[in-house]
Amino acid sequence: MESSTLPIHNPAERLLIILQRCSQDKTDETVQTVFSRAMEVENDPDSVQKGLIQLLQLIYHIEDQLQYFPSRKQSSYKELMKQIKDELISVFSRLEMSWSNSFLEPLNSPDWLALHWLSSCVEDVEQIYLSKEDLNRLREEILGLIQMIEDSKITQGFKQFLLIKLNEVLEALNKFYIVGYNGLRKEILATLTEVGINQVEGEDKETKNNISQKLCEFLTKIVPEKAQKINPLISLPVNVYKLAEMFTNNNFLPPGN
Known part of the structure; x- marks a missing residue:
């Protein structure tokens, strides 16, 4: 459909x-x-x-x-x-x-x-769902991240893992009409968690940290402000920032910018 x-x-x-x-x-x-x-x-x-x-x-x-x-x-x-x-x-x-x-x-x-x-x-x-413009913007950002990873020189194993995770988020955006905010929220949190804890042998730590940071920044802003005001249960920032902080303290995500 x-x-x-x-x-x-x-x-x-x-x-x-x-x-x-x-x-x-x-x-x-x-x-x-x-x-x-x-x-x-x-x-x-x-x-x-x-x-x-x-x-x-x-x-x-x-x-x-x-x-x-x-x-x-x-x-x-x-x-x-x-x-x-x-x-x-x-x-x-x-x-x-x-x-x-x-x-x-x-x-x-x-x-x-x-x-x-x-x-x-x-x-x-x-009034309570993503606008066409919001959804298109988010899809373009995800597609940009996918292209960035495809063009990068990271190890093939880590690249494949990231592309799978980002395509799952893209699929949730493409099926937003059926998954809604709750489905999108679930996919985002799962992606952030798996990227944070993924360990790849031979992967350059700085490269992984840079990519993880960009993903974290994107995933913490993906649910628009109007949705957070209407339904605080689907608000991402608090949960995601706590999750990111946990990974950072365990050196899974880089500190700072």
């Missing part, structure tokens, strides 16, 4: 675009074909079912964030998510139906009121 044409920063917007594509499709093809096209997955039962499961996961991620909305919006959006969820669950048993079948309403109707309210939800989620 990964595609550059679908937004990766906002789960509500990704859900909305897919549902809008479906609702505006006027073909007589099967439900499976319409959803495969909207979700940009292969047109086969397994791929479409996996895509539908990810759509349900998007809803669960949105529901997790409702606690940070005003109470009146919480109840409205909870009902909205339930309505969309119920409609998507019904699709699993209708994949071979014709999309123009009247029994598929409101999914095949561009006038489905849920789409209007989901548009409002997209705007609210935008």
Whole structure:
């Protein structure tokens, strides 16, 4: 379900675009074909079912964030998510139906009121999730670090280890719409820990320290300030700085700048 044409920063917007594509499709093809096209997955039962499961996961991620909305919006959006969820669950048993079948309403109707309210939800989620600009900036920084390591003269073993770890962070950024801040936080902390404790025979200590320092600086700033204000549970700096301090005291990370 990964595609550059679908937004990766906002789960509500990704859900909305897919549902809008479906609702505006006027073909007589099967439900499976319409959803495969909207979700940009292969047109086969397994791929479409996996895509539908990810759509349900998007809803669960949105529901997790409702606690940070005003109470009146919480109840409205909870009902909205339930309505969309119920409609998507019904699709699993209708994949071979014709999309123009009247029994598929409101999914095949561009006038489905849920789409209007989901548009409002997209705007609210935008306030608590990464913006497109933030996400693109972070991805570019990670890609820059990957290129720096690929061009470096460090030992092949350490280089391969670092590239694997950075590509895991990049994957979390590319799947931000599904992993959210908690998944990103988990990947960041795991990466910082493993880089700090990794010992490579024959590796130049100064080179390793320089790279580790750059990684530490990047990983401590990756979660934007607005997310920390809204949900202190996903704030990274305190935990990461304590972790970095522990490594520094054990000479795993360099002191100073």
